[in-house]
Amino acid sequence: MDFSDKNLLVVYLAAFLAILSVAAFFILRQIIRTQKIENKLTKLERKLKAERGTVPEYYELGSIYLEKKMFIQAIAMLKKAIKLEDAEIPAMAPIYNALGYAYFGQEQYDMAVRQYKEAIKLEPGYVMAMNNLGHAYEQKKLTGQALDIYEQALALEPDNETAKRRSESLRRRLVVSSK
Structure with missing residues (x-):
């Protein structure tokens, strides 16, 4: 093996180790994130089984779910957050939006639409809820209503x-279908 072959081997080995190191970093970072989420999940579940929680706690647990x-578990937690009588109105819009997302995930588009509309009613400038409502309208094949809400x-x-x-x-779809 001559000198250039040894250098090439060292370069390949270094590149392989660099790729392996980057992959290990991302895997380790994901493991740490997942562990934090699981710890938070366990802590919140235990607390909320033992005592009545707050709106942010139910919302956080619902979001983790x-x-x-x-x-199904997310819907249960988000509904509990909504039922708390000490809930402040502005804080409720994200909860209704998350509840809509949970119903959307179960393909219950009518229920999702209802929740997104409630979020928008509570916070009229809630663009994320509008995007979600538009997506739900698209799933229900209500193209005109979806376009209106996106606009x-x-x-x-x-x-x-x-x-x-x-x-x-x-818009492209509406132009094509009108021809």
């Missing part, structure tokens, strides 16, 4: 990428 795609979102937030992309797609 949503991340894990545990929609409302764009009026409030002109740089909203989701609303831009979806409204352009719907």
